[in-house]
Amino acid sequence: MQPRAYLIDSNIYVYRAWHGAPVMLRDAQGRALNAVHGYAEFLLRVLEDVGTDRVVLAFDVPQAEPYRRGIDPAYKAHRPPPPADLRPQFELCRAFAEGVGLPVHTSDRYEADDVIGTLADRLRAEGLAVTLLTADKDLAQLLEGQDRWWNHGRTEVLDARGVERVWGVPPALIADLLAITGDAVDNIPGVPGIGRTTAARMLRKWGSLDGILANLHAIGAQKFRGAPRAQRLMLEHEDTVRLARRLTGIVRDVPLGDDIRTHWQRPAVEHVEPLFEALRLPESLRQRWLSLLDGSRGA
Numbered sequence: 001m002q003p004r005a006y007l008i009d010s011n012i013y014v015y016r017a018w019h020g021a022p023v024m025l026r027d028a029q030g031r032a033l034n035a036v037h038g039y040a041e042f043l044l045r046v047l048e049d050v051g052t053d054r055v056v057l058a059f060d061v062p063q064a065e066p067y068r069r070g071i072d073p074a075y076k077a078h079r080p081p082p083p084a085d086l087r088p089q090f091e092l093c094r095a096f097a098e099g100v101g102l103p104v105h106t107s108d109r110y111e112a113d114d115v116i117g118t119l120a121d122r123l124r125a126e127g128l129a130v131t132l133l134t135a136d137k138d139l140a141q142l143l144e145g146q147d148r149w150w151n152h153g154r155t156e157v158l159d160a161r162g163v164e165r166v167w168g169v170p171p172a173l174i175a176d177l178l179a180i181t182g183d184a185v186d187n188i189p190g191v192p193g194i195g196r197t198t199a200a201r202m203l204r205k206w207g208s209l210d211g212i213l214a215n216l217h218a219i220g221a222q223k224f225r226g227a228p229r230a231q232r233l234m235l236e237h238e239d240t241v242r243l244a245r246r247l248t249g250i251v252r253d254v255p256l257g258d259d260i261r262t263h264w265q266r267p268a269v270e271h272v273e274p275l276f277e278a279l280r281l282p283e284s285l286r287q288r289w290l291s292l293l294d295g296s297r298g299a
Helices: 010-020 034-050 067-071 087-099 112-125 137-142 160-167 171-181 196-206 209-213 216-221 227-236 238-248 269-278 283-296
Strands: 004-009 055-058 129-133 148-151 156-158
Touching: 004 010, 004 034, 004 112, 010 034, 010 087, 034 055, 034 087, 034 283, 055 112, 067 238, 087 269, 112 129, 112 137, 129 137, 137 160, 137 171, 156 160, 160 171, 171 196, 171 209, 171 238, 196 209, 209 216, 209 238, 216 227, 227 238, 269 283
Parallel strands: 004 055, 004 129, 129 148
Antiparallel strands: 148 156
């Protein structure tokens, strides 16, 4: 069986942890800790589940000049900022992950999706299949071969065939599909009035968004319901689709520096105890982490 690495889209799971428990404890600086504790529980369960040291984390961090905002200033512009008590916990979650020895990667220009895409290509070059832990549909476009998309905690796992069954197109066409249908979550408009089914039909017919755009005047003659209307809409919104495609594709050559760690390096127990104390980790969770770290040394 092909060896496997696991890439975690961390911010999604920090948000889940935030929504999963109320603020009960704060650290010495007054920062809330509910998301940190939930995220620490999540990471522990992942490490227990996968049984490998090839676990790598990507985080979104604040950016001065975001890559996609340079393409379209409206990209994600509708999103409100995180709640005040959540905002500092992203940094605390990164500090926790780094403190327990997990490799953490970020970019001050690109999103975590792009970091994951870059790491996935690097890991495949080492002969590994990758499993993406995320709830983000955009990342499905990265699947190749024996790769998996895993919505951890929701027991939803998709391989490339599963992605095609759900979306109507293979992973390599997900970015094209989203450029046509739009993505309200990211404020990508797409073509109003064309949904996933029609977009997938056109992509299967012509093989790619470029293929569709090269045959815009042939859409109306196709034998699916609403073909003439789809042709009119695609012609009207061609420029929007071309712009959207620059936003939906994941970048896979993000500069991550010379030292790109992709192995979990377990620290000595005595080195993590001050971190656990500072983050006021609940005793039961602390003991489980200490047991995992102590039992894994030398493995």
